[in-house]
Amino acid sequence: MKIAVLPGDGIGPEIIEQAVKIISKLSPNAKLNFSPIGGAGYDSFGKPLPDETLKLAKESDAVLLGAVGDWKYDQLPRELRPERGLLKIRQELNLFANLRPAILFPELANASTLKPEIVSGLDILIVRELTGDIYFGQPRGIEENQDGDREGFNTMRYSVPEIERIAHSAFQLAQLRSKKVCSVDKANVLETTELWREVMISIGKNHYPDVELSHMYVDNAAMQLIRNPKQFDVMVTGNIFGDILSDEASMLTGSIGMLPSASLDQNNKGMYEPSHGSAPDIAGKNIANPLATILSVAMMYRYTFKLSGYAEMIENAVKLTLKQNLRTKDILDENAIEVTCSEMGEAVLRNLNI
Ligand code: IPM
Ligand code: MG
Numbered sequence: 420m421k422i423a424v425l426p427g428d429g430i431g432p433e434i435i436e437q438a439v440k441i442i443s444k445l446s447p448n449a450k451l452n453f454s455p456i457g458g459a460g461y462d463s464f465g466k467p468l469p470d471e472t473l474k475l476a477k478e479s480d481a482v483l484l485g486a487v488g489d490w491k492y493d494q495l496p497r498e499l500r501p502e503r504g505l506l507k508i509r510q511e512l513n514l515f516a517n518l519r520p521a522i523l524f525p526e527l528a529n530a531s532t533l534k535p536e537i538v539s540g541l542d543i544l545i546v547r548e549l550t551g552d553i554y555f556g557q558p559r560g561i562e563e564n565q566d567g568d569r570e571g572f573n574t575m576r577y578s579v580p581e582i583e584r585i586a587h588s589a590f591q592l593a594q595l596r597s598k599k600v601c602s603v604d605k606a607n608v609l610e611t612t613e614l615w616r617e618v619m620i621s622i623g624k625n626h627y628p629d630v631e632l633s634h635m636y637v638d639n640a641a642m643q644l645i646r647n648p649k650q651f652d653v654m655v656t657g658n659i660f661g662d663i664l665s666d667e668a669s670m671l672t673g674s675i676g677m678l679p680s681a682s683l684d685q686n687n688k689g690m691y692e693p694s695h696g697s698a699p700d701i702a703g704k705n706i707a708n709p710l711a712t713i714l715s716v717a718m719m720y721r722y723t724f725k726l727s728g729y730a731e732m733i734e735n736a737v738k739l740t741l742k743q744n745l746r747t748k749d750i751l752d753e754n755a756i757e758v759t760c761s762e763m764g765e766a767v768l769r770n771l772n773i
Contacts, residue, residue, distance in 0.1 A: 420446055420448070420449040420450065420480060420481075420724065421449075421450045421452070421478065421479045421480050421481075422442065422449055422450065422451050422452070422479055422480065422481050422482070422483055422719075423452055423454060423472075423475045423476045423478075423479040423481070423482045423483070424439060424451050424452065424453045424454070424482075424483050425453075425454055425455070425456040425472060425476070425482060425483070425484045425485065426453070426455075426459070426484075426485040427455075427456050427457040427458075427459055427484060427485040427486050427487040427501070427697060428457045428458040428459055428485075428486060428487050428488055428489045428501055428697045428699070428702075429485075429486055429487075429488065429489055429696070429697025429698050429699040429702040430485070430486060430697060430698045430699075430701060430702045430707035430760075431457075431459075431484075431485025431486040431487070431697055432485060433702075433703070433705060433707055433709070433760050433761070434485055434486075434693065434707055434708075434709040434711075434712040434760065435483065435485040435712060436761070436764070437709035437712065437713060437760060437761065437763065437764025437767070438483060438709065438712040438713050438715070438716045438764075439451060439483075440764055440765075440768050441713055441716050441733060441764075441767065441768060441771070442483075442716060444768060444771060444773070445720075445729055445732070445733075445771070445773065446729075452475055452479070454469070454471060454472040454475050454476075455469060455472060456468060456469075456472055456484065456487060456501075456504045456505070456508065457486075457487025457488060457489075457501035457502075457504045457505065457697070458487065458488065458489045458491070458492045458501040460472060460501075460504050461492065461495070461499055461501065461504075465499075466499065466504075467487070467499060467500060467501050467502075467503045467504030467505075467507070468503070468504040468507045468508055468511075472508075473507075473508065473511055476508060476511075476512060476690075477511070477512065480688065480723055480724070481688065481689050481690070481691060481719050481723040481724070482508070482512070482689070482690040482691065483690075483691050483692070483712075483715070483716065483719065484505075484508075484690055484691065484692040485692070485693075485697070485712065486692070486693065486695065486696050486697035486698070487501040487502060487504055487505050487696075487697055488500075488501045488502060488696055488697045488699070489501065489697060489699045489702075490699055491699075501697075506554065506555075508690065509549050509550055509682060509690070510550050510555065512684060512688065512690065513550065513684045513685070514549055514550065514682035514683060514684050514689065514690055515548060515549055515550045515551070515581070515584060515585060515588075515683075515684065515685075516546060516548070516549065516584075516585055516588040516682065516683045516684075517546070517547040517548070517549040517661065517680060517681070517682045517683075518544060518545075518546055518547075518592070518680060518681045518682075518683070518718070518722075519544070519545040519546075519547060519661075519665040519668070519669075519678065519680045519694055520542070520543070520544050520545075520678070520679065520680075521541065521542075521543045521544075521545065521648075521665075521668040521669055521671055521672050521678060522541065522542050522543075522672065523538050523539065523540065523541040523542075523671065523672045523673065524672075524677070524737075524738060524741050525539065525540075526738075526741040526742060526744075527672065527673040527674070527677070527741065527750055528673075529673075529752055530672075530673030530674060530750045530752065531670070531671055531672060531673045532670065533645070533648075533671060537647070537648065537649075538648060538649075538671050538672070540649065541648055541649055541671055541672065542652075543648065543651045543652065543653075543654065543668055543671075544592060544596065544652070544653045544654070545654045545656070545661060545664060545665045545668055546585065546588055546589040546592060546653060546654065546655040546656075546661075547656060547657075547658060547660075547661025547662065547664075547665060548577075548581070548582075548585040548655075548656070548657050548658050548661065549658055549661075549682055550581075550658075551576065551577055551578075551581045551657070551658060552575055552576070552577060552611075552657045552658035552659050553573045553574065553575040553576075553658070553659050554658045554659065555576075555658075556573060556574035556575055556576035557574060557576075558572065558574055559572060559573045559574060560572060575609060575611045575612075575657075575659075576611060577611050577612075577614060577615055577657065579614070579618055582614065582615050582618040582619070583618055583622055584685070585655060586618060586619050586622040586623070586655065587622065587626070588655075588683070589602075589653055589655035590622065590623060590626065590627040590630050591627075592653055593627075593630045593652065593653040594627070594629065594630060596652055596653060597652045598629060598630045598631060598652075599630070599631045599633070599651075599652040599653060600619075600623070600630055600631070600632050600633070600652075600653045600654075600655055601632075601633045601634070601635055601640070601651055601652075601653070601654050601655070602615070602616065602619040602632065602633070602634050602635075602654075602655050602656065603634075603635050603636075603637050603640045603654055603655070603656035603660055603664065604616050604634065604635075604636065604637065604656070604657070604660075605636055605637050605638075605660075606634070606636070607636060611657075612657065615657065616634055619632060619634070619655070620632065637656070637660045637663075637664070640654070640656075640660075640664060641663070641664065641667060644664065644667050644668055644671065645667070645671075648668070648671050665678075665680075665694060666694075669694055669695075673750055674708065674749045674750045675694060675695040675711075676693075676695055676707070676708030676710065676711055676747065676749045676750065677708065677710050677711055677714070677750070678693065678694040678695065678711050678714075679691070679692075679693060679694065679711050679712070679713075679714035679715035679717065679718050680692055680693065680694045680715060680718070681715070681718040681719070681722050683722060683723075687722050687723055688723060689718075689719065689722055689723045691715040691716065691718055691719040691723075692712070692715055693711030693712045693715055694711060695711055705759045705760045705761055706747060706748050706759060706760060707747065707760045708747040708748075708749050708750065708760070708763065709747075709760050709763050709764050709767075710737055710747075710763065710767075713733060713737060713764070713767055714733070714734065714737060716733060717729075717730040717731075717733035717734050717737075718730065720733070732771055732772060732773065733767075733771070735770075735772065736767045736768075736770035736771045736772065737767055737770075739770040740763070740766045740767050740770050743756075743766070743770075744756050745758045745762070745763060745766050746758065747759070747760065747763055
């Protein structure tokens with residue numbers, strides 16, 4: 420097992436430290452190679468994705484990433500900002516399928532801002548296309564237009580092969596769950612997503628007749644996620660809609676600090692990272708929630724290393740830790756015991772049943 424570990428910025432290093440403890444316990448022979456990305460990459464090598472970090476990531480079986488970004492880099496030119504490092508590594512490794520599960524642990528039903536009966540038992544998988552769409556489409560820029568006004572522009576684009584491959588990912592994941600896919604688009608307004616819908620229908624009909632496919636406009640989907648989230652199972656959508664809907668879905672589960680993610684290429688080589696950001700406001704205080712990162716390690720065992728037994732072991736250890744009433748600040752309630760980031764990591768480690 421060769422794993423590139425990229426802690427990044429903000430709370431990245433603290434949460435990664437906890438996740439690394441878990442890997443070292445489960446796989447003492449795993450080769451873990453650390454390298455900077457994001458603002459840390461800029462500070463060490465002048466680029467948010469240093470060449471040696473990219474090289475290491477390409478040579479590894481999996482990448483474990485903390486988070487990137489800090490206000491102190493806001494004044495840099497766009498190309499040098501931490502977020503660029505993240506977008507570039509996704510693109511360079513061809514990680515087109517981003518899996519963002521939103522699962523509510525029963526112990527956290529009260530941490531959600533929604534009523535417990537709306538969210539209890541929630542288990543949604545958002546499949547977000549990650550290497551196309553308005554994030555990467557050309558032309559893009561800020562230029563002066565004919566009236567002499569500055570004008571910003573980006574381009575939403577999807578080709579048929581790009582839609583087909585994410586469709587296959589979503590349908591195949593649905594076959595392992597309750598065989599329902601809801602494809603989210605804005606086909607009433609945007610041609611790009613009109614094509615998206617057409618391709619989803621044809622892939623579904625020709626390859627996955629056992630999976631029930633439905634469609635929803637993104638504005639309605641945003642509303643339905645709050646109104647009745649349990650109507651969804653697998654949701655598949657493009658890059659920008661997936662970015663927004665996955666943050667929304669995360670809050671259903673109480674805290675964005677609980678949500679892992681996997682970004683996979685055609686061969687299930689993957690990058691694993693928490694869905695949350697670098698939270699510079701709480702960085703270095705040892706109060707961040709490491710569970711999203713630890714659960715991302717579980718996804719790594721499941722999808723890249725095909726060791727679902729290990730994945731379940733980690734997930735069970737997290738559940739047990741929550742049952743023991745241990746909580747970081749973000750998910751704290753009156754009856755719980757507040758722990759730090761590293762104490763949470765230690766508790767999960769102790770609860771690993773190996
Ligand atoms: C995410 C983040 C990133 C994105 C940012 C940091 C570039 O919000 O992973 O959801 O927009 O994809
Ligand atoms: Mg986001």
